[in-house]
Amino acid sequence: EVQMLESGGGLVQPGGSLRLSCAASGFTFSSYAMSWVRQAPGKGLEWVSVISGSGGSTYYADSVKGRFTISRDNSKNTLYLQMNSLRAEDTAVYYCAKGYGSSSRGWYFDLWGRGTLVTVSS
Amino acid sequence: SYVLTQPPSVSVAPGQTARITCGGNNIGSKSVHWYQQKPGQAPVLVVYDDSDRPSGIPERFSGSNSGNTATLTISRVEAGDEADYYCQVWDSSSDQGVFGGGTKLTVL
Numbered sequence: 001e002v003q004m005l006e007s008g009g010g011l012v013q014p015g016g017s018l019r020l021s022c023a024a025s026g027f028t029f030s031s032y033a034m035s036w037v038r039q040a041p042g043k044g045l046e047w048v049s050v051i052s053g054s055g056g057s058t059y060y061a062d063s064v065k066g067r068f069t070i071s072r073d074n075s076k077n078t079l080y081l082q083m084n085s086l087r088a089e090d091t092a093v094y095y096c097a098k099g100y101g102s103s104s105r106g107w108y109f110d111l112w113g114r115g116t117l118v119t120v121s122s
Numbered sequence: 123s124y125v126l127t128q129p130p131s132v133s134v135a136p137g138q139t140a141r142i143t144c145g146g147n148n149i150g151s152k153s154v155h156w157y158q159q160k161p162g163q164a165p166v167l168v169v170y171d172d173s174d175r176p177s178g179i180p181e182r183f184s185g186s187n188s189g190n191t192a193t194l195t196i197s198r199v200e201a202g203d204e205a206d207y208y209c210q211v212w213d214s215s216s217d218q219g220v221f222g223g224g225t226k227l228t229v230l
Contacts (some may be wrong), residue, residue: 035219045165045208047219059217060133062123095164099126106212107219108155110176112164 002026002111004079004096009116015088016120020097022079022113030054030074031105033035036081038092039115045110046092050099050107057103064090086120093117124213126222133228140196142225144209147190154213155193156185159224160205170206196227204229217230 008020022034035050049060049070058070069082079096094116097109126144134140144154154172159167167176172192176226182197197207209222 003213037219037221044206044224045210045221047210047221050219059219062216062220097165100170101212105153106214108153108167108170108210108212109165110167110170111169112166114164 004113006113006116011119016085020081025079029077034079035097035099038094040092051086088120091120124220128196128222128225131226134199135230142194144192144222150188153211154187156194157208158205201229
């Protein structure tokens with residue numbers, strides 16, 4: 001069965017750090033780009049970041065550039081999101097999503113995890 | 123940055139056709155993808171590359187894209203189609219993904 005399971009969410013103070021993980025199974029992980037998409041409470045979807053299958057290319061939304069780092073360990077079939085200098089506006093459910101496409105034409109997301117909630121508050 | 127504009131809500135009676143629009147500057151030159159999200163659940167891809175359907179998505183879901191507007195069409199709407207729908211593109215000028223603000227589909 002193809003699935004992805006996020007973990008690592010929780011409550012963190014403003015200015016703090018958190019690392020999210022997404023464990024994938026049921027497909028050849030290294031063959032696909034992977035992305036993080038977030039959704040603030042009661043709000044719409046916001047794309048955060050994407051990483052190519054090899055890990056050699058990464059892209060970020062302006063809202064997180066310089067604060068968040070996406071990475072992957074293909075030997076462990078796991079995607080990561082290191083989040084530093086967290087702000088209240090980063091509070092959201094963070095979904096990992098399997099990407100389909102390429103760096104030349106972009107990606108869409110054909111499989112999503114259930115998400116993990118990150119709350120930034122003092 | 124590239125902006126996608128969706129109507130906040132669309133209402134339709136069961137059995138009728140729902141059309142959800144996604145506006146963007148020259149969006150017809152981009153590939154548009156659509157997601158369905160029901161309350162408390164993760165999004166599900168329903169249309170990709172303007173008009174293709176993933177396996178398992180009913181033929182009632184279709185898409186089109188031209189000029190400055192892309193459209194998701196849901197024929198013979200059912201109560202189970204009630205959900206939020208989001209359009210998405212890749213903005214190659216900024217190398218960023220972009221989602222529309224979402225449209226809540228209500229089945230009357």
